[in-house]
Structures are given as structure tokens and as C-alpha cells.
Amino acid sequence: MTGANGHGATLVEKILARASGLDRVVPGQIVEGQVDLAMMHEQGAQTVAPFHQMGADRVWDPDRVVIAIDHWVPASTEGAAVLHRILRKFAAETGLSHFYDVGQHGICHQILAENGWVVPGDLAVGTDSHTNMLGAMGAVATGIGPTEMAAVLALGRLWLKVPTSLEIRVRGEFGKGVTAKDLVLRVLGEIRTTGATYRSVEFSGPTVRRLSMPERFTICNMTTEMGAKTGMVAPDSATFDYLAPIAKHAMHPLAPDPDAQYERSVDVDVDGMPPMVACPYSPDNVRPLPDVVREHVKIDQAFLGSCTNARIEDLREGAALMKDQKVAPGVRFIVSPASTKIYEQCLREGIIETFTEAGAVFTNSSCSACFGGNMGILAPDEVCASSSNRNFPGRMGAKEARIYLMSPAAVVATAIRGEISDPREML
Amino acid sequence: MHEVIEGRVWTLGRDVDTDQIISGKYLTIIDPEELKKHVFEIALPEFAKGAKAGDIIVADENFGSGSSREHAPQAMRAIGVGAVVADSFARIFFRNAINLGIPAIEARGVRAIFEMGDPARIEMRAGRVTNVRTGRLVEFPPLPPHLLELLDAGGLVEKVRRDLEARRHAAGAPS
Numbered sequence: 060m061t062g063a064n065g066h067g068a069t070l071v072e073k074i075l076a077r078a079s080g081l082d083r084v085v086p087g088q089i090v091e092g093q094v095d096l097a098m099m100h101e102q103g104a105q106t107v108a109p110f111h112q113m114g115a116d117r118v119w120d121p122d123r124v125v126i127a128i129d130h131w132v133p134a135s136t137e138g139a140a141v142l143h144r145i146l147r148k149f150a151a152e153t154g155l156s157h158f159y160d161v162g163q164h165g166i167c168h169q170i171l172a173e174n175g176w177v178v179p180g181d182l183a184v185g186t187d188s189h190t191n192m193l194g195a196m197g198a199v200a201t202g203i204g205p206t207e208m209a210a211v212l213a214l215g216r217l218w219l220k221v222p223t224s225l226e227i228r229v230r231g232e233f234g235k236g237v238t239a240k241d242l243v244l245r246v247l248g249e250i251r252t253t254g255a256t257y258r259s260v261e262f263s264g265p266t267v268r269r270l271s272m273p274e275r276f277t278i279c280n281m282t283t284e285m286g287a288k289t290g291m292v293a294p295d296s297a298t299f300d301y302l303a304p305i306a307k308h309a310m311h312p313l314a315p316d317p318d319a320q321y322e323r324s325v326d327v328d329v330d331g332m333p334p335m336v337a338c339p340y341s342p343d344n345v346r347p348l349p350d351v352v353r354e355h356v357k358i359d360q361a362f363l364g365s366c367t368n369a370r371i372e373d374l375r376e377g378a379a380l381m382k383d384q385k386v387a388p389g390v391r392f393i394v395s396p397a398s399t400k401i402y403e404q405c406l407r408e409g410i411i412e413t414f415t416e417a418g419a420v421f422t423n424s425s426c427s428a429c430f431g432g433n434m435g436i437l438a439p440d441e442v443c444a445s446s447s448n449r450n451f452p453g454r455m456g457a458k459e460a461r462i463y464l465m466s467p468a469a470v471v472a473t474a475i476r477g478e479i480s481d482p483r484e485m486l
Numbered sequence: 487m488h489e490v491i492e493g494r495v496w497t498l499g500r501d502v503d504t505d506q507i508i509s510g511k512y513l514t515i516i517d518p519e520e521l522k523k524h525v526f527e528i529a530l531p532e533f534a535k536g537a538k539a540g541d542i543i544v545a546d547e548n549f550g551s552g553s554s555r556e557h558a559p560q561a562m563r564a565i566g567v568g569a570v571v572a573d574s575f576a577r578i579f580f581r582n583a584i585n586l587g588i589p590a591i592e593a594r595g596v597r598a599i600f601e602m603g604d605p606a607r608i609e610m611r612a613g614r615v616t617n618v619r620t621g622r623l624v625e626f627p628p629l630p631p632h633l634l635e636l637l638d639a640g641g642l643v644e645k646v647r648r649d650l651e652a653r654r655h656a657a658g659a660p661s
């Protein structure tokens with residue numbers, strides 16, 4: 060397909076054209092898109108008041124709405140308990156039955172992924188900034204605020220400015236102990252936290268084609284840290300195989316045209332790339348891990364969790380390193396699976412035992428220590444090694460606390476040694 | 487929304503993310519009156535007590551990055567912030583602010599022409615921000631009509647309310 064202005068369409072242009080019922084859209088154009096899936100977590104409690112103030116009395120399509128509580132599960136404060144109750148009541152009143160409540164819970168993005176709620180070609184929105192993760196399905200998935208979500212619940216539509224696109228072409232083979240997390244950290248270091256603001260990020264190239272779905276979730280997740288509206292991988296057999304048994308609605312697979320116009324293309328070669336680490340206080344303050352290892356950075360806490368990296372593959376990899384080892388004295392190691400399903404898998408595979416015997420605390424599934432409002436909160440000047448996605452001041456508690464972002468394997472190696480360490484030395 | 491917005495300026499740096507505007511520990515607070523006591527606690531601790539309705543925030547690049555928490559612009563609305571002008575915004579904050587009826591204006595170079603406490607004058611449709619003390623100004627591309635309409639309505643809630651009402655009228659249903 061070649062557009063009026065003489066070049067092909069990017070993936071985001073194709074999906075937004077489909078969502079808005081147009082043949083072709085161009086960057087800068089404001090379109091009204093039909094939403095395929097809307098997701099709310101605790102912040103969704105704030106949609107209830109504006110929804111009623113708008114005079115809305117019904118949700119446009121209750122089968123396209125998912126509620127997944129995750130930040131404080133089970134409720135750890137009275138305030139959180141109230142948010143949960145507001146959501147339960149609203150769901151009951153408006154017939155929202157896809158509610159992943161305590162017992163079926165998990166981090167909202169993982170709930171959408173593992174239950175097939177977002178499929179190729181979708182326009183998906185969520186009340187959380189890391190909704191970008193679902194772009195790994197070959198969908199436009201993006202975060203919106205609760206007032207905007209109220210409008211989506213009422214109308215099933217939202218306005219969007221068609222973004223320009225940034226292409227990240229990846230080639231090469233990962234070395235042993237080097238992961239998709241290291242890749243996305245490296246890209247962040249290059250294009251920085253504002254490098255993709257208002258833009259769509261498309262990952263492509265032979266290395267991306269070989270990435271598993273969980274790995275694609277990790278790289279799309281952190282396009283949020285680049286400021287991106289959405290981050291995507293065009294669908295292929297990996298996507299279809301993952302979704303075939305679980306897809307909740309029909310897929311509309313779309314691919315960018317070979318002559319699509321990108322605002323910028325970045326080539327990344329992962330051959331010989333070392334593991335990476337994002338140092339305080341920004342996710343784009345990225346350095347090669349071996350350089351940081353040389354500085355002997357002692358830690359107080361390690362966290363293996365979050366929507367970025369707490370899937371079964373991450374926890375298996377971590378458990379393999381942890382086996383017959385101990386958490387370093389003086390280190391608190393928190394491991395939190397991304398969903399209850401993953402928790403159950405860990406239980407069956409002996410992963411909980413491995414971590415617990417090593418002296419880690421294996422928690423129930425939730426956002427856990429990721430955001431500084433639930434558990435695993437840091438005191439001033441403490442240092443944490445984390446597999447999550449943000450290390451801003453105050454992100455995990457005290458504003459002086461220092462957070463280093465890295466791969467799950469690096470977090471485990473660091474928990475064992477008590478200072479920032481390279482997992483390749485333990486393989 | 488008025489064509490001309492005037493107010494006293496509070497300046498902020500670059501990359502002021504939403505964790506610095508409203509910290510994660512306050513996210514279970516729904517009441518905006520309660521929230522506003524904690525706004526900018528990390529980035530500008532004297533703001534919550536010192537700010538008054540009509541004050542204008544002038545920030546450097548990438549204002550409001552990070553989480554999608556609407557608590558950040560909500561707390562600003564509770565204070566009565568007249569406008570937020572920044573060299574650039576993170577996308578969700580920008581949408582949230584406009585949806586809540588707070589003029590969010592992207593004006594390249596704006597941070598450099600203001601100091602704390604300066605009087606500012608913003609001409610929305612002409613696309614100009616002026617430091618009334620020094621006379622220096624920067625121009626910006628005015629917001630698209632779609633967004634000006636949202637601000638004129640006082641935010642998204644009011645806009646959708648009118649749309650739904652119109653729809654009911656058209657359908658002949660009693661409203």
C-alpha cells in the first residue's frame with residue numbers, strides 16, 4: 060500500500076487507520092479511534108466519579124473492559140482497600156465481569172498478556188503508563204489517565220494524534236548472560252528519556268524476530284521510559300503461537316510497509332554487547348555493567364519483580380543462578396512474580412523453594428517494591444538493584460535512595476554477592 | 487478558558503516526573519484537597535504552602551514524565567494553577583492536564599526567560615508567553631482547535647457530558 064504522499068505506512072499508521080475507519084492516516088493528524096480493549100487498575104477508581112459526572116449510565120462494551128488490581132494486593136492500606144471497594148462496586152453496577160480480583164490477580168499488563176486480551180491490530184488503552192508493553196502483540200497500546208478512561212468507558216472512543224515513528228533495527232546474537240533487558244537499556248541510553256516522546260517505537264530486525272513473546276514484552280514495556288506513545292513489534296508466528304490458545308477476540312495482523320517513512324532509524328548490533336545497568340537517577344543513565352561492577356557498589360536490597368521482568372522465564376533464570384547459593388548477609392532480596400498464574404508455576408517447579416532456602420522473600424504477585432507505595436520501601440541513602448523499569452528519585456521510597464536497573468540475572472548475581480555483579484561470572 | 491492568562495511564576499527544572507510531583511505513597515488519596523498538600527513535595531517543597539490560585543508553572547523539558555497518575559494535574563487543579571508552560575511535556579501528563587481543563591502549553595525556550603516569582607502573560611490563540619518584568623517573550627504553536635475546544639468546555643468531563651446529552655436529544659430519548 061502506498062499512500063497519497065508517495066510512501067508506505069508505518070505500523071502505528073496502519074493500526075490507527077483501522078481503528079478510525081480511514082484508508083490512510085498521516086503523522087500529525089488527529090483521529091478518533093474505536094477502542095478494542097480498555098484496562099483499569101487501582102487508578103481506575105478515579106474514573107468512577109467523572110464517568111457519572113459525564114452523565115454516562117452504561118459502559119460502551121463490558122466485554123472489552125478488564126479490571127486488574129495490582130499495586131496494593133491484598134490491600135495494604137485503608138486507602139487501597141477503599142479504591143478496591145470502589146472498583147468492585149462499579150464493576151457490579153455496570154456489569155464489568157472481567158475483574159481479576161484478589162486470588163486471580165496479577166500486574167495488570169501481565170494479566171492482559173497471559174489471558175489474550177490484546178491481539179494484533181488492536182487499539183488498547185489502560186490507566187497505567189506501561190500499557191505500552193502490550194504493543195508486543197503488534198497492537199497500539201498506550202496509557203491514559205482516569206478522566207480520559209471515563210470518556211472511553213462512556214463512548215468506546217478516544218482522540219489520538221497520529222505519531223511519527225522511530226525504528227529500532229536490531230541484529231546480532233546475545234552473548235551468554237545478556238538479555239532483552241540489556242538490549243532495551245542500551246537503546247534507552249542511546250535515545251534517552253525524551254528520545255521518543257509522542258512517538259511510536261517499532262522494533263524490527265533479525266534479532267527481534269528471534270525474541271520470545273516475554274522478551275518482546277520486556278522491550279516494549281520500557282518504551283514508556285523513552286517517552287513513547289506506544290512501542291511495538293509487528294506480529295509473526297511467535298505472536299500467533301502465543302495467542303492462538305488464548306486470544307479473546309479476532310486478530311487483525313498488520314505489518315509496516317517496506318517503504319514506510321520513519322522519522323529516525325537506529326541500528327543496534329548486540330554482538331559482543333555486555334550486560335547493561337541504568338544508574339541513579341534516570342533510566343537513561345545507562346552504563347555497561349562491568350564498569351559499574353568495578354566500583355564495588357554495595358546494596359541493601361535486591362528486587363526481582365515488576366511488569367518488566369517477573370515472568371516465569373525471568374524467575375526460572377534467576378532460580379538457576381540462586382540454586383545452592385545464599386543471599387548475601389545484610390541484603391534483603393524480594394522476589395515477586397508478575398501474576399498468580401506465574402506464582403503457581405513457581406510453586407510447581409520448586410522455584411519458590413529455591414529462593415526461600417537462599418534467604419530471599421518470595422511474595423504474592425503484585426507491583427510489590429516497584430513503586431514505593433506498597434512494600435520493600437527504601438530508607439534514605441539505601442541502594443537497590445532492581446529488575447523493574449524506573450529509578451527516579453523517590454520511586455521506591457526515600458528520594459535519596461539509589462536504584463540500579465538491570466536484568467533478572469544481574470539482580471540475582473548482585474543479591475548473592477551483596478554488591479553490583481556480573482551474572483556472566485556465575486554461569 | 488481565557489484568551490489571556492496572567493499569573494505569578496513558579497519555576498522548575500527538567501525531567502520533573504510524576505513521582506516528584508506526587509509521590510507513590512500518596513496514590514491512595516482521592517480527595518484533591520488532601521492531595522494538594524503534597525504537590526511537588528520532592529521537586530519544589532515550598533510550593534504546596536506558598537502557591538495560590540492563578541499561579542503559573544514554568545518548567546524545562548520533559549515535564550510530567552513517568553507514571554500515568556492523574557493525581558499530579560489533579561493536585562495542581564485543586565490549587566488552582568492557571569497554566570503549565572514547559573519547554574516540552576511527557577505525553578500522558580499533557581493529555582491529563584488538558585482533560586482536566588488545565589492549559590498545558592509547550593513553548594520551546596520558555597524556562598530560560600523566567601525566574602521564580604516573575605509575572606507571566608500567556609496569549610493562548612496568538613501563541614505568545616511574555617515575562618512582564620523583563621519584556622522577553624517566546625512564541626509557541628497555538629493548541630489545535632480540538633484541544634482549545636476541550637479547554638473552553640472546562641475539560642473532558644463537561645465535553646463528554648454535552649456530547650452525550652446531544653446524542654440523547656438526537657435519539658429523542660428523555661434526558
Ligand code: SF4
Pocket residue numbers: 129130166167187189364365366367425426429430447448
Ligand atoms: S510493576 Fe511497577 S511499572 Fe509495572 S505496573 Fe506495577 S508499579 Fe507500574
